[in-house]
Amino acid sequence: MSRPLLSTPRSSKHRAPHPNRGYRPYAVAGGLLALLLVVSAAGRAWLGPAQVISDDRRVQVDYPRLVRSGAEQTLHISVRGEPGKAVKLLLIGPLLSQSRVERISPEPQSSLRQGNALLLHFPSEATMERSVEVTLRSDAVGQLNGTLRAGPGSVVRLSTYRHP
Structure with a gap:
Protein backbone atom coordinates (compact mmCIF):
# COMPACT_ATOMS: atom_id res chain seq x y z
CA MET A 1 0.00 0.00 0.00
CA TRP A 46 -8.00 66.72 28.26
CA LEU A 47 -4.62 68.19 29.11
CA GLY A 48 -4.37 70.52 26.14
CA PRO A 49 -5.51 74.13 26.08
CA ALA A 50 -8.77 74.80 27.89
CA GLN A 51 -11.50 77.31 27.22
CA VAL A 52 -14.07 77.88 29.96
CA ILE A 53 -17.09 80.17 29.71
CA SER A 54 -19.32 81.38 32.54
CA ASP A 55 -22.99 80.39 32.60
CA ASP A 56 -24.09 83.92 31.72
CA ARG A 57 -21.49 83.94 28.89
CA ARG A 58 -19.89 87.19 30.14
CA VAL A 59 -16.50 85.67 31.05
CA GLN A 60 -14.27 83.46 28.93
CA VAL A 61 -10.85 82.18 29.98
CA ASP A 62 -8.33 80.43 27.73
CA TYR A 63 -5.42 78.76 29.54
CA PRO A 64 -3.13 75.70 29.37
CA ARG A 65 -4.21 72.74 31.50
CA LEU A 66 -0.79 71.09 31.59
CA VAL A 67 2.18 73.24 32.65
CA ARG A 68 5.72 72.40 33.71
CA SER A 69 6.48 73.39 37.30
CA GLY A 70 8.36 76.70 37.32
CA ALA A 71 7.10 77.70 33.86
CA GLU A 72 4.83 80.63 33.12
CA GLN A 73 1.11 80.08 32.68
CA THR A 74 -0.93 82.81 31.03
CA LEU A 75 -4.66 83.17 31.60
CA HIS A 76 -6.32 84.98 28.67
CA ILE A 77 -9.47 86.51 30.13
CA SER A 78 -12.25 88.15 28.12
CA VAL A 79 -15.02 89.96 30.00
CA ARG A 80 -18.14 91.42 28.44
CA GLY A 81 -19.48 94.29 30.46
CA GLU A 82 -21.55 97.38 30.09
CA PRO A 83 -20.06 100.42 28.35
CA GLY A 84 -18.85 103.00 30.84
CA LYS A 85 -18.83 100.57 33.80
CA ALA A 86 -15.67 99.44 35.59
CA VAL A 87 -14.67 95.76 35.49
CA LYS A 88 -13.71 93.90 38.66
CA LEU A 89 -12.11 90.47 38.51
CA LEU A 90 -11.63 88.24 41.56
CA LEU A 91 -9.27 85.26 41.26
CA ILE A 92 -9.48 82.84 44.21
CA GLY A 93 -7.95 79.48 45.12
CA PRO A 94 -4.77 77.42 45.24
CA LEU A 95 -4.03 78.30 41.61
CA LEU A 96 -3.35 81.82 42.88
CA SER A 97 -2.12 81.13 46.43
CA GLN A 98 0.57 78.73 45.22
CA SER A 99 1.64 80.97 42.32
CA ARG A 100 3.42 84.27 41.83
CA VAL A 101 1.80 86.88 39.62
CA GLU A 102 4.44 87.70 37.01
CA ARG A 103 2.47 90.27 35.04
CA ILE A 104 -0.99 91.66 34.38
CA SER A 105 -1.75 93.26 31.06
CA PRO A 106 -3.21 95.84 30.74
CA GLU A 107 -2.19 97.33 34.06
CA PRO A 108 -5.20 97.43 36.44
CA GLN A 109 -6.30 100.71 38.00
CA SER A 110 -5.93 99.00 41.37
CA SER A 111 -5.20 95.52 42.68
CA LEU A 112 -5.42 93.90 46.09
CA ARG A 113 -3.94 90.54 47.01
CA GLN A 114 -4.85 88.92 50.29
CA GLY A 115 -4.14 85.25 51.04
CA ASN A 116 -5.42 83.15 48.18
CA ALA A 117 -7.41 85.97 46.52
CA LEU A 118 -6.53 88.67 43.99
CA LEU A 119 -8.93 91.50 43.19
CA LEU A 120 -8.28 93.47 39.99
CA HIS A 121 -10.12 96.70 39.20
CA PHE A 122 -10.05 98.05 35.63
CA PRO A 123 -11.42 101.48 34.65
CA SER A 124 -14.46 101.78 32.43
CA GLU A 125 -14.11 101.72 28.67
CA ALA A 126 -16.28 102.74 25.78
CA THR A 127 -16.25 99.17 24.44
CA MET A 128 -18.22 96.32 25.96
CA GLU A 129 -15.37 93.79 25.90
CA ARG A 130 -12.26 93.87 28.08
CA SER A 131 -9.31 91.52 27.50
CA VAL A 132 -6.89 90.85 30.32
CA GLU A 133 -3.83 88.59 30.50
CA VAL A 134 -2.65 87.35 33.88
CA THR A 135 0.66 85.47 33.86
CA LEU A 136 1.39 83.17 36.80
CA ARG A 137 4.45 81.11 37.76
CA SER A 138 4.46 78.32 40.33
CA ASP A 139 6.97 75.79 41.59
CA ALA A 140 4.19 73.58 42.93
CA VAL A 141 3.60 70.10 41.51
CA GLY A 142 0.16 68.56 41.13
CA GLN A 143 -3.32 69.82 40.43
CA LEU A 144 -4.14 73.45 41.18
CA ASN A 145 -7.70 74.77 41.05
CA GLY A 146 -9.05 78.26 41.06
CA THR A 147 -12.14 80.36 40.49
CA LEU A 148 -12.51 83.59 38.55
CA ARG A 149 -15.46 85.87 39.27
CA ALA A 150 -16.58 88.99 37.44
CA GLY A 151 -19.91 89.37 39.19
CA PRO A 152 -22.54 87.20 40.86
CA GLY A 153 -23.44 85.13 37.77
CA SER A 154 -20.08 85.31 36.04
CA VAL A 155 -18.03 82.50 37.56
CA VAL A 156 -15.57 80.13 35.86
CA ARG A 157 -13.65 77.29 37.47
CA LEU A 158 -10.05 76.69 36.43
CA SER A 159 -8.07 73.49 36.86
CA THR A 160 -4.46 72.99 35.83
CA TYR A 161 -1.89 70.27 36.40
CA ARG A 162 1.75 71.16 37.04
CA HIS A 163 4.30 68.45 36.36
CA PRO A 164 7.99 68.36 37.35
Missing part, protein backbone atom coordinates in the same frame (compact mmCIF):
# COMPACT_ATOMS: atom_id res chain seq x y z
CA SER A 2 1.39 3.40 -0.86
CA ARG A 3 1.44 6.43 1.39
CA PRO A 4 -0.67 9.41 0.42
CA LEU A 5 1.29 12.36 -0.88
CA LEU A 6 -0.05 14.79 1.75
CA SER A 7 0.16 12.79 4.89
CA THR A 8 0.47 14.26 8.33
CA PRO A 9 3.65 13.45 10.22
CA ARG A 10 3.25 11.08 13.12
CA SER A 11 5.93 12.41 15.46
CA SER A 12 6.12 15.93 16.95
CA LYS A 13 9.65 16.52 15.73
CA HIS A 14 8.46 16.38 12.12
CA ARG A 15 5.62 18.91 12.49
CA ALA A 16 5.87 22.27 10.76
CA PRO A 17 5.99 25.29 13.07
CA HIS A 18 2.77 27.19 13.62
CA PRO A 19 2.73 29.99 11.05
CA ASN A 20 1.64 32.73 13.49
CA ARG A 21 3.78 31.73 16.46
CA GLY A 22 6.70 33.99 15.45
CA TYR A 23 4.44 37.02 14.89
CA ARG A 24 2.61 36.90 18.23
CA PRO A 25 5.04 39.30 20.07
CA TYR A 26 4.71 41.76 17.19
CA ALA A 27 0.92 41.58 17.34
CA VAL A 28 0.96 42.23 21.09
CA ALA A 29 3.42 45.12 20.66
CA GLY A 30 1.31 46.57 17.86
CA GLY A 31 -1.80 46.38 20.02
CA LEU A 32 -0.03 48.08 22.92
CA LEU A 33 1.25 50.80 20.58
CA ALA A 34 -2.27 51.43 19.27
CA LEU A 35 -3.59 51.61 22.85
CA LEU A 36 -0.82 54.05 23.78
CA LEU A 37 -1.72 56.29 20.83
CA VAL A 38 -5.41 56.32 21.78
CA VAL A 39 -4.64 57.10 25.45
CA SER A 40 -2.17 59.86 24.52
CA ALA A 41 -4.67 61.44 22.12
CA ALA A 42 -7.33 61.40 24.83
CA GLY A 43 -4.86 62.83 27.35
CA ARG A 44 -3.84 65.54 24.90
CA ALA A 45 -7.49 66.50 24.49
Whole structure:
Protein backbone atom coordinates (compact mmCIF):
# COMPACT_ATOMS: atom_id res chain seq x y z
CA MET A 1 0.00 0.00 0.00
CA SER A 2 1.39 3.40 -0.86
CA ARG A 3 1.44 6.43 1.39
CA PRO A 4 -0.67 9.41 0.42
CA LEU A 5 1.29 12.36 -0.88
CA LEU A 6 -0.05 14.79 1.75
CA SER A 7 0.16 12.79 4.89
CA THR A 8 0.47 14.26 8.33
CA PRO A 9 3.65 13.45 10.22
CA ARG A 10 3.25 11.08 13.12
CA SER A 11 5.93 12.41 15.46
CA SER A 12 6.12 15.93 16.95
CA LYS A 13 9.65 16.52 15.73
CA HIS A 14 8.46 16.38 12.12
CA ARG A 15 5.62 18.91 12.49
CA ALA A 16 5.87 22.27 10.76
CA PRO A 17 5.99 25.29 13.07
CA HIS A 18 2.77 27.19 13.62
CA PRO A 19 2.73 29.99 11.05
CA ASN A 20 1.64 32.73 13.49
CA ARG A 21 3.78 31.73 16.46
CA GLY A 22 6.70 33.99 15.45
CA TYR A 23 4.44 37.02 14.89
CA ARG A 24 2.61 36.90 18.23
CA PRO A 25 5.04 39.30 20.07
CA TYR A 26 4.71 41.76 17.19
CA ALA A 27 0.92 41.58 17.34
CA VAL A 28 0.96 42.23 21.09
CA ALA A 29 3.42 45.12 20.66
CA GLY A 30 1.31 46.57 17.86
CA GLY A 31 -1.80 46.38 20.02
CA LEU A 32 -0.03 48.08 22.92
CA LEU A 33 1.25 50.80 20.58
CA ALA A 34 -2.27 51.43 19.27
CA LEU A 35 -3.59 51.61 22.85
CA LEU A 36 -0.82 54.05 23.78
CA LEU A 37 -1.72 56.29 20.83
CA VAL A 38 -5.41 56.32 21.78
CA VAL A 39 -4.64 57.10 25.45
CA SER A 40 -2.17 59.86 24.52
CA ALA A 41 -4.67 61.44 22.12
CA ALA A 42 -7.33 61.40 24.83
CA GLY A 43 -4.86 62.83 27.35
CA ARG A 44 -3.84 65.54 24.90
CA ALA A 45 -7.49 66.50 24.49
CA TRP A 46 -8.00 66.72 28.26
CA LEU A 47 -4.62 68.19 29.11
CA GLY A 48 -4.37 70.52 26.14
CA PRO A 49 -5.51 74.13 26.08
CA ALA A 50 -8.77 74.80 27.89
CA GLN A 51 -11.50 77.31 27.22
CA VAL A 52 -14.07 77.88 29.96
CA ILE A 53 -17.09 80.17 29.71
CA SER A 54 -19.32 81.38 32.54
CA ASP A 55 -22.99 80.39 32.60
CA ASP A 56 -24.09 83.92 31.72
CA ARG A 57 -21.49 83.94 28.89
CA ARG A 58 -19.89 87.19 30.14
CA VAL A 59 -16.50 85.67 31.05
CA GLN A 60 -14.27 83.46 28.93
CA VAL A 61 -10.85 82.18 29.98
CA ASP A 62 -8.33 80.43 27.73
CA TYR A 63 -5.42 78.76 29.54
CA PRO A 64 -3.13 75.70 29.37
CA ARG A 65 -4.21 72.74 31.50
CA LEU A 66 -0.79 71.09 31.59
CA VAL A 67 2.18 73.24 32.65
CA ARG A 68 5.72 72.40 33.71
CA SER A 69 6.48 73.39 37.30
CA GLY A 70 8.36 76.70 37.32
CA ALA A 71 7.10 77.70 33.86
CA GLU A 72 4.83 80.63 33.12
CA GLN A 73 1.11 80.08 32.68
CA THR A 74 -0.93 82.81 31.03
CA LEU A 75 -4.66 83.17 31.60
CA HIS A 76 -6.32 84.98 28.67
CA ILE A 77 -9.47 86.51 30.13
CA SER A 78 -12.25 88.15 28.12
CA VAL A 79 -15.02 89.96 30.00
CA ARG A 80 -18.14 91.42 28.44
CA GLY A 81 -19.48 94.29 30.46
CA GLU A 82 -21.55 97.38 30.09
CA PRO A 83 -20.06 100.42 28.35
CA GLY A 84 -18.85 103.00 30.84
CA LYS A 85 -18.83 100.57 33.80
CA ALA A 86 -15.67 99.44 35.59
CA VAL A 87 -14.67 95.76 35.49
CA LYS A 88 -13.71 93.90 38.66
CA LEU A 89 -12.11 90.47 38.51
CA LEU A 90 -11.63 88.24 41.56
CA LEU A 91 -9.27 85.26 41.26
CA ILE A 92 -9.48 82.84 44.21
CA GLY A 93 -7.95 79.48 45.12
CA PRO A 94 -4.77 77.42 45.24
CA LEU A 95 -4.03 78.30 41.61
CA LEU A 96 -3.35 81.82 42.88
CA SER A 97 -2.12 81.13 46.43
CA GLN A 98 0.57 78.73 45.22
CA SER A 99 1.64 80.97 42.32
CA ARG A 100 3.42 84.27 41.83
CA VAL A 101 1.80 86.88 39.62
CA GLU A 102 4.44 87.70 37.01
CA ARG A 103 2.47 90.27 35.04
CA ILE A 104 -0.99 91.66 34.38
CA SER A 105 -1.75 93.26 31.06
CA PRO A 106 -3.21 95.84 30.74
CA GLU A 107 -2.19 97.33 34.06
CA PRO A 108 -5.20 97.43 36.44
CA GLN A 109 -6.30 100.71 38.00
CA SER A 110 -5.93 99.00 41.37
CA SER A 111 -5.20 95.52 42.68
CA LEU A 112 -5.42 93.90 46.09
CA ARG A 113 -3.94 90.54 47.01
CA GLN A 114 -4.85 88.92 50.29
CA GLY A 115 -4.14 85.25 51.04
CA ASN A 116 -5.42 83.15 48.18
CA ALA A 117 -7.41 85.97 46.52
CA LEU A 118 -6.53 88.67 43.99
CA LEU A 119 -8.93 91.50 43.19
CA LEU A 120 -8.28 93.47 39.99
CA HIS A 121 -10.12 96.70 39.20
CA PHE A 122 -10.05 98.05 35.63
CA PRO A 123 -11.42 101.48 34.65
CA SER A 124 -14.46 101.78 32.43
CA GLU A 125 -14.11 101.72 28.67
CA ALA A 126 -16.28 102.74 25.78
CA THR A 127 -16.25 99.17 24.44
CA MET A 128 -18.22 96.32 25.96
CA GLU A 129 -15.37 93.79 25.90
CA ARG A 130 -12.26 93.87 28.08
CA SER A 131 -9.31 91.52 27.50
CA VAL A 132 -6.89 90.85 30.32
CA GLU A 133 -3.83 88.59 30.50
CA VAL A 134 -2.65 87.35 33.88
CA THR A 135 0.66 85.47 33.86
CA LEU A 136 1.39 83.17 36.80
CA ARG A 137 4.45 81.11 37.76
CA SER A 138 4.46 78.32 40.33
CA ASP A 139 6.97 75.79 41.59
CA ALA A 140 4.19 73.58 42.93
CA VAL A 141 3.60 70.10 41.51
CA GLY A 142 0.16 68.56 41.13
CA GLN A 143 -3.32 69.82 40.43
CA LEU A 144 -4.14 73.45 41.18
CA ASN A 145 -7.70 74.77 41.05
CA GLY A 146 -9.05 78.26 41.06
CA THR A 147 -12.14 80.36 40.49
CA LEU A 148 -12.51 83.59 38.55
CA ARG A 149 -15.46 85.87 39.27
CA ALA A 150 -16.58 88.99 37.44
CA GLY A 151 -19.91 89.37 39.19
CA PRO A 152 -22.54 87.20 40.86
CA GLY A 153 -23.44 85.13 37.77
CA SER A 154 -20.08 85.31 36.04
CA VAL A 155 -18.03 82.50 37.56
CA VAL A 156 -15.57 80.13 35.86
CA ARG A 157 -13.65 77.29 37.47
CA LEU A 158 -10.05 76.69 36.43
CA SER A 159 -8.07 73.49 36.86
CA THR A 160 -4.46 72.99 35.83
CA TYR A 161 -1.89 70.27 36.40
CA ARG A 162 1.75 71.16 37.04
CA HIS A 163 4.30 68.45 36.36
CA PRO A 164 7.99 68.36 37.35
